[in-house]
């Protein structure tokens with residue numbers, strides 16, 4: 001029987017459930033969903049393959065949008081996150097050597113931050129700690145999903161927990177297992193998208209002068225270049241360039257790499273000093289054809305991936321998690337089956353289109369700025385001029401970039 005046929009199948013004798021739902025993937029997105037379901041009355045299993053301590057070692061850093069802050073506040077974990085992250089009060093946008101720079105200020109939104117910047121562990125550890133106080137969540141870690149068997153009334157999941165194996169039965173399986181989601185592939189959900197012609201170089205640097213809580217995004221014909229402030233006067237570089245150029249850049253010795261870096265960003269913060277290693281990531285745009293099937297929902301990178309310009313990817317995943325939590329809690333409180341396709345479709349209708357808008361926006365930004373074709377240069381200079389001179393246009397762009405343009409999840413009223 002295919003997954004598609006489930007909704008038409010008469011209900012089989014009730015399965016004995018170990019949990020109401022299982023979330024596969026204890027990255028930031030999976031953890032956000034588990035934490036958001038505290039006090040929901042739902043019993044949750046969170047399954048993560050990497051050992052507890054190893055999960056925080058990922059050397060990534062993210063722009064965290066205002067709507068993500070709101071979600072963490074509603075969950076009750078923001079107070080633990082805030083001391084470890086940078087509050088960005090100014091964002092400067094510029095186009096290669098063009099002399100006009102668009103500056104976004106706090107007064108543009110009337111908020112105390114435009115965006116926040118956090119290292120992976122600054123988000124992951126407070127979420128993991130918060131989970132300790134969630135009596136309804138069992139953290140199965142390290143544990144890996146070996147097999148899934150979908151039935152009309154539930155999912156049977158075979159797990160490997162080191163030397164042991166175990167089977168659990170749930171009403172709903174949520175895949176938060178990242179871009180290469182095995183759960184998505186095994187369920188036969190197709191994806192659309194492409195690999196970009198660019199790779200992304202990331203590194204931590206320490207500037208000579210204070211970064212003054214300012215983020216710079218500069219668009220070069222080879223790709224967008226961002227330098228984001230972090231606590232302790234450190235910064236994160238997110239630098240996209242065509243594959244061969246990116247490979248050649250990371251292969252340079254520190255001195256020559258820093259010289260190239262300085263050429264891209266200028267000297268607003270004086271000399272830069274490299275901290276730790278630099279890494280290259282391939283960059284892709286991907287959208288799953290479906291976010292849900294009977295008894296299955298996809299969230300985060302398992303459902304979509306985008307170009308790093310504008311720092312959208314993780315924020316989209318956090319919004320997925322909050323939206324799904326809201327849909328599941330409402331369904332549970334009104335006595336509906338949380339694995340039913342009609343319930344899950346509410347989540348898909350909400351998130352799939354919004355995410356597609358963001359994917360289109362990041363793709364548009366990358367394409368329009370990453371080239372030197374004169375008509376496009378003229379169009380984007382006009383865009384920068386509009387951002388400088390037409391305030392409603394500037395506010396609209398800022399809201400789109402910070403996630404304030406979409407439908408916000410309402411978690412607080414349910415706690």
Ligand SMILES: Cc1cc2nc3c(=O)[nH]c(=O)nc-3n(C[C@H](O)[C@H](O)[C@H](O)COP(=O)(O)OP(=O)(O)OC[C@H]3O[C@@H](n4cnc5c(N)ncnc54)[C@H](O)[C@@H]3O)c2cc1C
Pocket residue numbers: 024025026027028029030047048049050055060061062063064143144145176177178179182200202238281282299300301302308310311312313314315316317
């Ligand atoms: C260079 C670069 C820069 C970026 N910058 C930003 C930024 O500034 N802002 C932003 O919002 N986003 C950014 N992103 C995107 C962001 O990194 C991702 O969107 C985000 O990490 C996705 O989180 P996730 O929890 O969905 O997936 P992941 O972080 O991939 O987590 C998946 C988890 O599932 C676990 N797992 C996998 N398979 C199994 C299994 N079978 N059983 C159990 N567990 C399993 C893994 O161990 C992992 O912990 C950037 C991405 C790149 C590449």
